[in-house]
Amino acid sequence: MDSLAGLKRTHHCNELGAGDIGKEVVLMGWVLRRRDHGGVIFIDLRDREGITQVVFNPAVNAEVHAKAHALRSEWVLAVRGRVEARPEGMANPKIATGEIEVLVSELRILNTSKTPPFPLDEEVEVSENLRLKYRYLDLRRPSMAANLIMRHRACQAIRAYLSGNGFLEIETPVLTRSTPEGARDYLVPSRVNAGRFYALPQSPQLFKQLLMVAGMDRYYQIVKCFRDEDLRADRQPEFTQIDMELSFVDEEEVMAINEGLIVHLFKEVLGVELSTPFPRMTYAEAVARYGTDRPDTRFGLELIDLSDIVRQCNFKVFRAAVDGGGVVKCINAKGCADFSRKDLDDLTAFVGQFGARGMAWVKIKDDGSWQSPIAKFFSDEELVGMGRKAGVEPGDLLLFGADRPEIVHQSLAELRLELARRLDLLDPARLDFLWVTDFPLLEYDAEEKRWVAVHHPFTAPREEDLEFLESDPGRVRSRAYDLVLNGNEIGGGSIRIHRTDLQKRVFAALGISDEEAAEKFAFLLQALEYGAPPHGGLAFGLDRLLMLMAGCESIRDVIAFPKTQKATCPLTEAPSSVSRRQLTELHLRPDWKE
């Protein structure tokens, strides 16, 4: 093994090109592949940035060539040599440095390596568990390195933009207090205060409001947040938000500044020019047309409301749904009348996951007649009415949902996406941003038998709806807004309540008593009494945003050290058990078996 002493790297492995021919250079990196011809030996040398072919020629330097015979995958090398043009017709267009190679005159073996447990050349998919266990190897793979480089550039672009727009980057505590509402907290026991616990923040929500009261005017932070809930492809127990808050603004200004941020980010990182303002849609319209508050607007297949038409019909399922306060809606899958019985059964099972108890369908035949198990239940007038409203043409397929609105909306919204996947309607090149506004302030939680905040309890209600806060809470709209990209919620925020009296009224509407509010939120209510300015903000889910920008299927691919679906880390084997003594110090008595 050799020393680095006296040798300095001159270039990364992506840098050299035809313009460098003749230069003496020093490269350092890992052996990606070796091609040993017995005579000449080629090594693809890889570092974070790219790949360069280095050549050992026995005719040029027999000693160095002999040494190179021993090289194996992932050994760490320093090479000194001259940049040479590749022989005529030997250029490799697949790599950035493909026009040249480095003819090595000095080889130093800085470290050897065991044979890696999986190939690092991206030719085969490797199980994610193994990748996570050897994440330091997985991250050497060019695509993963590129994701982390992109993440860095995104964070730099975000900081530059926000700093340039008067935002201060201010850190908030990670050890803070548990507050009711929202996700389950990660708790940290206090050694110094027996029986007391810190909570890791679900978001810096209250601190950023306090910073507004403190006169900081504009705050941002790229910050870790923690939620102890079950994981998904786009959900990790710790994740990163771009968090911000602004004083003396209304929702228009918050949205305008964030459109600017997104435009800047996509230009800097992806070189994509976006046009603003982004389209907007109210929550009510989004749910009515798409069944969801985060519609993917890259394709049609919108929901069509037939409730009024079938109100009196003879099909019991439809009539009962409407009579019971539900709705009947359909999707017109244009040109899908050739779906087989099995296709329809699959789709019925698919919507079943979301609570739909069945799925009626109609195929429109070439002569315009309806082929359907349920057609016989409808009058001509009803058939004509439905057909007209759904815009049917021969060859179309109508798929129906009839139930409580939540079930119809969720199942048809998911069905719409499933159809789009099957029909290949999701254009990966398109970036459809959409602001969704006018969310309801509260929704009724049947399980808890009380009203809960749709966004969070500090969201300001719309002034003109305030009169209904006590009499008809579900009717009150909030000053909240979400930003949606291709059907993914990438950010959300609101104008906050900045007056104590209103905050107390909202707590009351949420069934939080004065005593409980005083106990849990005293610091916030008190702060609002000392000249809190009008303020509002927004937070982006950075991991999710980067996942979409990188075209990945999972946020794990844009996080250096993510956790598995069971919230474990195969690399460190966290979470781990701890010593009896540590528990005792924390005043915890275990009730589990070792």
Next chain:
RNA sequence: GGGGUCGUAGUUCAGUUUGGUUAGAACGCCGGCCUGUCACGCCGGAGGUCGCGAGUUCGAGUCUCGUCGGCCCCGCCA
């Protein structure tokens, strides 16, 4: 808490439907040959608790039950 799916060589997989000789392939690895390759090529070789545990059977990678783990989803995630 629930549903689905996967677990076989270092890796990616086939074999499981219908139980039956010595569990295969490709890549990787090791050795040999090879001076223009770039997923180099040619020859040879090593490498397996079939996730784990019970059960059924003359016999289990294959069937049954349980269990552990990965991934996807529902619930949950203000």
